[in-house]
Amino acid sequence: MSDLDDDEQVSLVKRPDEQVEPFVFDGEIVDDEQPAPSRLQATAELLRVRPVITAIGGSSAAAATGRAARATARAGWVTGQGVVSGARRASAAVTHGHLREQVRLARLGGDTEAFADAHDRLEKAKDARAKRLLGLPRLLLGVLYVAVAAVLLVVALLFLGGVAVQATPGGATWAGWWAGVGGVLTWTGSLLQVLVSVALIAAVPLAAVIAWREGKRASDPPFWLMTADEKAQVGTEITADSITAALAHVKIASLAKQLKEGATLEFLVTPREQGGGTYFQVRLPLGVVAAELLPSKKVELLAGNLARHRHEVWPQRQPDADARVLDCWVADKGTLDKPAPPWPLLHDGVFDVFRDRLPWGATMRGAQVSVGMLQKHWLIGATSKQGKSTVLRVLALGLALDVTVELRISDLKGDGDWSMFAEIAQTLIEGQADEDAEATATMLEDLVAEMARRYERKRELGIVGPIPRELSRRRGSGFHPIYAIVDECQILYAAPHPVGGTKDDARAWRAAKRLHDQARAVNIHLMQATQRPDNRTLPVQVREGAHVRAALNVPNHETAKLILADAADRGARPEDLRPGRDAGTVVATGEVEDIPAGMAFAIVRTHYVSTQEAHAVAARAVELRRRSGRAGTAAATSEPEPIDHLADIKEALGDEPRVRTVVVLERLAARDPDTYEPWTAADLRAELLRHGVPIGKYEGQRVVRARDVHEALGARTQVLPQ
Structure with missing residues (x-):
């Protein structure tokens, strides 16, 4: 081969008489101008490739052998542990080990009552076993008596059978009878011998299987024999x-x-x-x-x-x-990697802010978390892209399913996260410019003025304490629930003075603080969310008034304390939530009804409603409002529209001379559910007696007579001033 020229071409054509072993040829296509590799170079390349292939194949075989050996060793270890565990369980049964363990755990837990109870049961078990051991000889003697009696009985029966057979004409002889009995016994003995042999042969693998199953239950294999999943659970x-x-x-x-x-x-x-x-x-x-x-x-x-x-x-x-x-x-x-269950209101259902609690998510322990929304201000904080807006939006979607709720929304990011509320919200601000921040401040100031009007009207009506549900839900009452939602509120408070900032005359924080201080008593609420909480973009004046606080992932403990206040010093650690992976998971504190008693906070995996699903829910809310005649929430008026209950009762009676009281209540609720759904028979009776209308009886049923109602209406008309 040393005589070959470097430029000699290598033939890739197989000759008929040439035996060529198949192999992988590693090379590249070259231009005609470049010199082709010589046969010497090709052979060297081939020799280089083949050992690699052999090494790979050898490595796979070694790995397979190693896995088989490990599986065999694992089976042997598990079986051995099963034998040891069986011996321990037998020993524990002999020594009342389970009761002794209960005594140990009660002592470790410091539970004196449980310790005394477990110790008492252990002593009783010892006494019962001692009595059984004392009675064992008598039991064995009784078994022996029974066995001897059974043998004598069988012999007697065989003797009588032999006598009967011999006395029967044409029957077997005495010797023939006993020969037959002997044959049966011989066959039975042979069968028993075969069964015992089979049992002995099967006993070894059966015992091995039982020991293996017990070993799997009782202990884990050593670390080097574990699978990858088992190693992760060590x-x-x-x-x-x-x-x-x-x-x-x-x-x-x-x-x-x-x-x-x-x-x-x-x-x-x-x-x-x-x-x-x-x-x-x-x-x-x-x-x-x-x-x-x-x-x-x-x-x-x-x-x-x-x-x-x-x-x-x-x-x-x-x-x-x-x-x-x-x-x-x-x-x-x-x-914690499991998602929250679907939102219960995603496809159907309505919400009543006075009666219902809004589904929000599930705790890490799997318990449903629902929150009452009335008379609470909210604050939610997080770093960017942790689902803050989605967490706040699911609450707004639930509120939209109450046709009496008015929403005023400011999305100071303006990325379309809140555009589905365009036909629902009385105010919808979308954008992050200075003029959007100013419009948001104006929105809050308008609510401060509305708050003052409501307090004045409340005094005029003589209402003390919370506004009644009936009045709040009445059309035109001026007391319907209002929720102001400000997403990305850091843009509002960081806006140029006089809108933002922390100076005494800054418009935004002053309006927000006024709402925090007094608005919830007249059904006006403020819900804010921010992704950059600090003392400048979230002044202390607008943090202290929040009744529900929630934090998704935040950068550090100091930021967590800005959002969660004292809960951050009692174990709440939103900074330990994983960015991205725990998006939508919040650490919540404050007036959340489903936080267990005595707990400072709860970790909640909130229900996820995508933007597309949010548009569908919003469309359903629009339809609900259209059907109820509240396609747009009416502006507050100074005079609530009065309700003539007696006239409504007359309409409920129709043309009938008398109607049962339960039917009257059903018809009133169908006519005006906001007003009459809460009514009971006592409410109906009180309203009728106020007008001098008695509740009558007809065929044993309580009824309202049309004649009495008409007379009361007529008498009321006569005394009206002309």
């Missing part, structure tokens, strides 16, 4: 022991020292499954308070010790208990 079970070990290593010196010296944690609520996680409540040793475990760094240590991520562990201080009580919920892996 150490994730939350028990009293694992909690104690985790708390001993959170770098709190006094806590670690006391636990090392043998102090025990008092579990007020022992670890138990709760909504996709584990909940427990523990009283820490003397000198340690729960607040020491609430900073984010301590939470991260605790989470790591429990084989969790930081966002999966949520300790908080129990406000109704002493300072040493720590309340904690630990999520199962993957729980």
Whole structure:
């Protein structure tokens, strides 16, 4: 081959008498001007490629062999653990191990009542076993007597059978009878021998299967024999022991020292499954308070010790208990990645702001979260692209399904997130220019004027306390619920003076504070959302008045405290929510009815309603308003339209001489549901008696007589001034 020229061409044509092994040829197409590779170069390339292919194939075979060996070792380990577990269970059964474990757990939890109960049951079990052992000889003797009696009975029956057969004409002889009995016994013995042999042969694999199943139940294989999914679950079970070990290593010196010296944690609520996680409540040793475990760094240590991520562990201080009580919920892996269920009002349903609570989402524990919307101001904060506007919009969509609610909306981003409210909202501002901020300030100032008008009218009507539902829902009453919604409110408060800013004469914060201070008593509400909360763009004057506060992911604890106030110091950590992955998940505090009693906050995965779905819900709200005659919310008037109840009752009677009271109520509610749906029989009776109309009886039923109503109307007409 050394005599070959470098430019000699390599033939790729197979000769008929040439045996060529198939192989992969690695090369490239070259132009005619470039020299083609020589046969020597091609051969060298071929020799280079083949070992790679061999190495890859060898690696695959080795991997397969390794997997098979690991599977065999795993099966052997699991089976062995099953044998050990079976022995332990047998030992526990002999020594009442389950009762002893209950005694141990009660002692560990500091529950004296449970300890006494478990100890009493253990002593009773010991006494019962001792009595059974004392009676065992008598039992065995009784079994022996029964066995001897059974044998004698069988012999007697066989003897009588032999006598009967011999006495029968043409029957078997005495010797023939016993020979037959012997044959049956011989056949039965052979059958039993075969069955015993089969049982002995099957016993080994059957015992192995039973041991393997018990081993799977009782313990995990060693780490090197685990699958990838099993490795991810190592150490994730939350028990009293694992909690104690985790708390001993959170770098709190006094806590670690006391636990090392043998102090025990008092579990007020022992670890138990709760909504996709584990909940427990523990009283820490003397000198340690729960607040020491609430900073984010301590939470991260605790989470790591429990084989969790930081966002999966949520300790908080129990406000109704002493300072040493720590309340904690630990999520199962993957729980927080599950979406909230669909919004219940997405495809049908209506909302009554006075009677209903609005579905908002679900807690991490799977419980539904619904919020009452009346007489509450809202504040929502988050970093960009965390679903803040969507969280606020689902509340507005629910409010739109109450035909009496008036919405005034300012979207200071102007990206179309709120355009579906164009036919619903009395005011809709979309844009982020200075003039949009000024229009928003004007909107708030108009509501301040409306608030003053309502207070004046409330005094004139002699209304003390909340405005009655009947009056609020009456057309033209001037007391219908109003919700002002400002999305991206940081643009409003950061606008040039005199609209924005924090000076004493700044229009925006002054109007917002006036609404916060007094507006909810006359059914006017302010709901704000911001993606850049700080003291300049969210002045303290417009934070303090919020009754419901919610934060999605925020950059740090200081920002969380701006939104959530004291809840951020009691365990609320929206800064630990994962950007993007936890979009739409909020940490909520304040007047949220479904926050469990004694809890400072709740983590809520809010219902997601896309922009396209929001347009469909808004179209349904428009249709509801059209059907109710409220296609546009009427502006407030100084004089509510009076309702003539007696005239309405006359219309409900129709042409009938008498109508049952229950039927009258049904007809009134159908005629004017806002006014008469809340009415009961007592309300109807009181209104009739006010006009001197008695409730009569006819065939045992309470009725309203048309004649009495007509006479009352006639008498009322005669006394009217001419």
